[in-house]
Amino acid sequence: xxxxxxxxxxxxxxxxxxxxxxxxxxxxxxxxxxxxxxxxxxxxxxxxxxxxxxxxxxxxxxxxxxxxxxxxxxxxxxxxxxxxxxxxxxxxxxxxxxxxxxxxxxxxxxxxxxxxxxxxxxxxxxxxxxxxxxxxxxxxxxxxxxxxxxxxxxxxxxxxxxxxxxxxxxxxxxxxxxxxxxxxxxxxxxxxxxxxxxxxxxxxxxxxxxxxxxxxx
Amino acid sequence: xxxxxxxxxxxxxxxxxxxxxxxxxxxxxxxxxxxxxxxxxxxxxxxxxxxxxxxxxxxxxxxxxxxxxxxxxxxxxxxxxxxxxxxxxxxxxxxxxxxxxxxxxxxxxxxxxxxxxxxxxxxxxxxxxxxxxxxxxxxxxxxxxxxxxxxxxxxxxxxxxxxxxxxxxxxxxxxxxxxxxxxxxxxxxxxxxxxxxxxxxxxxxxxxxxxxxxxxxxxxxxxxxxxxxxxxx
Numbered sequence: 151x152x153x154x155x156x157x158x159x160x161x162x163x164x165x166x167x168x169x170x171x172x173x174x175x176x177x178x179x180x181x182x183x184x185x186x187x188x189x190x191x192x193x194x195x196x197x198x199x200x201x202x203x204x205x206x207x208x209x210x211x212x213x214x215x216x217x218x219x220x221x222x223x224x225x226x227x228x229x230x231x232x233x234x235x236x237x238x239x240x241x242x243x244x245x246x247x248x249x250x251x252x253x254x255x256x257x258x259x260x261x262x263x264x265x266x267x268x269x270x271x272x273x274x275x276x277x278x279x280x281x282x283x284x285x286x287x288x289x290x291x292x293x294x295x296x297x298x299x300x301x302x303x304x305x306x307x308x309x310x311x312x313x314x315x316x317x318x319x320x321x322x323x324x325x326x327x328x329x330x331x332x333x334x335x336x337x338x339x340x341x342x343x344x345x346x347x348x349x350x351x352x353x354x355x356x357x358x359x360x361x362x363x364x365x366x367x
Numbered sequence: 368x369x370x371x372x373x374x375x376x377x378x379x380x381x382x383x384x385x386x387x388x389x390x391x392x393x394x395x396x397x398x399x400x401x402x403x404x405x406x407x408x409x410x411x412x413x414x415x416x417x418x419x420x421x422x423x424x425x426x427x428x429x430x431x432x433x434x435x436x437x438x439x440x441x442x443x444x445x446x447x448x449x450x451x452x453x454x455x456x457x458x459x460x461x462x463x464x465x466x467x468x469x470x471x472x473x474x475x476x477x478x479x480x481x482x483x484x485x486x487x488x489x490x491x492x493x494x495x496x497x498x499x500x501x502x503x504x505x506x507x508x509x510x511x512x513x514x515x516x517x518x519x520x521x522x523x524x525x526x527x528x529x530x531x532x533x534x535x536x537x538x539x540x541x542x543x544x545x546x547x548x549x550x551x552x553x554x555x556x557x558x559x560x561x562x563x564x565x566x567x568x569x570x571x572x573x574x575x576x577x578x579x580x581x582x583x584x585x586x587x588x589x590x591x592x593x594x595x596x597x598x599x600x
Binding site for chain 2 (some may be wrong): 278281282284285286287288289291297299300301303304307308
């Protein structure tokens with residue numbers, strides 16, 4: 151999907167649709183199958199498998215304690231798939247463009263810039279995590295729960311150091327607030343179709359399924 | 368004899384690629400190249416930590432491999448400096464005395480400056496002998512004095528293969544063979560001093576000395592000093 155405005159709006163409504171009902175989640179899953187590169191995404195974002203595994207664990211606990219764990223698992227997995235899609239499609243500068251398009255050169259620019267920094271930080275943390283795991287392998291250590299504390303400290307330390315560097319850089323360059331940008335977007339017809347389907351799914355997810363099956367009632 | 372051979376090894380990412388062929392025998396090797404040329408990627412592949420996009424690597428009589436990453440904090444697994452030393456299987460007291468960090472034994476490794484942490488990390492890595500030692504930018508974050516010490520330490524190594532991946536131009540150890548990454552390809556420049564004629568990343572000082580008719584025998588500071596003395600007579 152080329153247009154980031156439609157992409158982000160679609161991701162928001164699809165996440166909501168998947169969260170509110172199980173049939174909504176099923177429809178979102180179908181949307182994901184039709185409009186995204188699916189498994190190629192999963193190969194690129196390996197973190198997805200660990201996330202789904204973690205959701206499965208929570209769902210199992212929920213199911214065993216009398217809750218609707220299976221429904222929770224299905225809905226959350228679909229939300230993760232949508233998150234994976236939006237993350238992989240995101241290009242540098244898009245949040246800034248959307249921020250300015252939505253809220254103008256001051257608040258929009260700042261919000262967009264914060265979002266861009268967040269994305270950059272996430273990419274850096276993911277890369278660092280890979281390196282940390284390799285470094286542990288070099289030491290002959292197994293990646294286990296005990297590894298999480300030092301690895302987490304290294305990641306937080308790195309993120310704070312990067313944030314400090316960025317803040318200093320902005321201050322040195324005399325940044326105070328806002329900025330100018332002329333956002334340009336390219337919309338393909340398929341983007342509009344996917345967006346409309348996403349909206350339709352949200353409406354469908356908000357309607358109780360039983361309303362469709364009058365005869366059954 | 369220990370040996371590692373790269374047979375048409377390649378790494379491919381989006382719009383970037385690296386290919387490497389060649390044999391690294393016992394001794395110290397230098398792999399130079401611009402930032403982003405693929406030095407770290409090659410180091411990871413030689414360590415067996417990154418899947419190859421193509422080709423294969425043959426290792427002979429290499430039973431122990433160590434890769435030192437450019438950023439020492441990524442190696443940290445201990446919550447204190449002493450724990451960090453212990454995680455490398457070395458005696459903390461001995462190492463901390465050697466790197467002048469004895470007073471910081473109970474501190475967090477992340478509270479050390481980048482230079483101190485690099486010093487500590489390299490001391491832990493170099494405390495043991497490995498058949499294949501891969502050092503990714505070992506000179507980064509070190510001051511001149513520490514760089515000279517590190518070169519002296521590497522120069523004393525008599526066993527195994529040591530490969531230094533760096534863009535450092537001034538303080539380097541004496542090496543057996545020079546390699547460089549140019550346009551996504553690993554090139555064997557040969558042994559010094561003959562390698563200097565093909566080496567695109569040749570340090571400026573060596574280039575000037577060669578132009579003045581006093582080509583150094585190797586790339587270490589001692590060799591450069593000797594070449595300078597030859598000019599002065």
